[in-house]
Amino acid sequence: MRDIENYLQQSPAIQKIIEQTRYEGNQLVTGISSSSRNLLTSIVYRNIKSPIVVWAANLLQATQIYEDLTQISDDIPVFLFPVEESLAVELAFSSPEFRSQRVEAMHFLTTGQKGIVIIPTAGFKKLLSPVSVWKQHNLHFTVGEEIDYEGLPEKLVAMGYIRESMVAAPGEFSIRGDIVDIYALNEENPIRISLFDAEVDRMAFFEPATQKSFENPITEVLVLPSQDTVFPPSTITIRSEEINKVINKRIKSVKDETVKQRLTTHFTDFIEKLELGELPENPRMYTSLLFEEETTIMDYIPGNALLIMDEYGRTLESDKNQEMEAADWQASKQYDGIILPKQKMMAEVREIVKKSHHNKLFYSLFQKGLGNIRFIDIHNLQYRGIVQFFSQMNMVKIEMERWLRQGMTVFTLVPDSERAEKVHQTFADFQIESIIKGHDAVTPGHVNIVVGGMASGFEMPMEKVVFITEKELFNKTKKKQPRRQKMSNAERLKSYTELSPGDYVVHVNHGIGKYTGMETIVVDKAHQDYISIA
Secondary structure (H helix, E strand, O other), rough: OOOHHHHHOOOHHHHHHHOOOHHHHEEEEOOOOHHHHHHHHHHHHOOOOOOOEEOOOOOOHHHHHHHHHHHHHOOOEEEEOOOOOOHHHHHHOOOOOHHHHHHHHHHHHHHOOEEEEEEEEHHOOOOOOOHHHHHHHEEEEOOOEOOOHHHHHHHHHHOOEEEEEHHHHHHHHEEEEEEEEEOOOOOOOEEEEEEOOOOOEEEEEEEOOOOOOOOOOOOOEEEOOOOOOOHHHHHHHHOOOHHHHHHHHHOOOOHHHHHHHHHHHHHHHHHHHHOOOOOOOHHHHHHHOOOOOOOOOOOOOOOOOEEEEEEEHHHHHHHHHHHHHHHHHHHHHHHOOOOOOOOOOOOHHHHHHHHHHOOOEEEEEOOOOOOOOOOOOEEEEEOOEEEOOOOOHHHHHHHHHHHHHOOOOEEEOOOOOOHHHHHHHHHHHHOOOOEEEEOOOOOOEEEEEEEOOOOOOOOEEEHOOOEEEEHHHHOOOOOOOOOOOOOOOOOOOHHHOOOOOOEEEEEEEOEEEEEEEEEEEEOOOOEEEEEEEE
């Protein structure tokens, strides 16, 4: 794929886009979509020294960009910061896999390293703990160094870890004398730290099922928080008096006496817990109260990063929909006495964009719908999708000949060298001349077979280039390799007896639902028990 990128970036239009990303201001690229945008993102990345953050309109689009970029450029560090678009779902059910991905993305951003991070609109609207608080709760353990043994349990609890007698699942820790076990989200296996007084004497990963340490010790390890928002009890206790004043002022503004009583009862207990150094139930619901400053993922993004705004018009539409849904949910929770009137639950997109001083590259199919944004330059590229051939090689031959007559260079993308040989032979059987890249250099004006991948093929007439995948040729898609999962397998239910009515669950095919109990249904004259999920 690097050869494709090198070939395409010779285009004067692409070179101009790359050159202007080095200047302050907003650029707009119109006319391209889908994989052509992601290929351009990869080319830009390789020609600048800073990281790239892609702002996607919604979670689905962010996931598609993430998966496509990992195919196009498997050597580039690519991260996803996934957040549910429904505020109610995000607060009620925190997907372990999503949580792990968010933690890794946040840590990567704070390092300032070069890479690509994709964030949906809901991710930018999510309220987080201040960057300084997050960094203080990234724990580094090194053999020979001393640790704060007395303060370690409180710090791990603030990081979202749960203390257990024995570590069995990610997000747990245990302390037994001079042995500290931590199952960090960013590691495949839990770590066992042996202490000599307060000094780290030995460290090794261990198997949670048998509790046996692996033979090879390690000298250092990084333990990241088990959640994206850190709530240090000691810091929050200091703010309890100020928080209490805000709560009392908001409650006084409520006219409905029944709701006022519910709020008073709930938040009296809330303040008592804060004063004792304890966190309230579901503290993420009260992030705007617990921290004085409003922090979003934008605050974690390095100042030199290039921000790519993918369909900003759709972003504003997504923001509007999320705000409307959240307003209904907030009204319901306020009536129940759980949240305060005018309590801020999400950040505002326009304010986030206004505060950002990053260089921005906007992708939009059309120039309309972008408001009053000023651009230092507008680049109009051309893009055409590729029709599906469904293995009709005679039609492929006709289309290939048309492209070559127009002076196009055709890139046929296949997943591996074995497929490259087979496709090369198939083309030869139908008198389509082709060259396998790897055996020869890229040949302009010919059909080049390249090992690589992208979500879908496309044509760029101005650049005289065509990309076609096996999806268009044979209706074949590359099987996605499952991403490494650190928590979901560990927390998979072994029996329905682990559930209680009202628990939120995730069905592998149907998504999030609420367990309501067991039901007996007659199927083919036989009585069978089924789990009921609403």
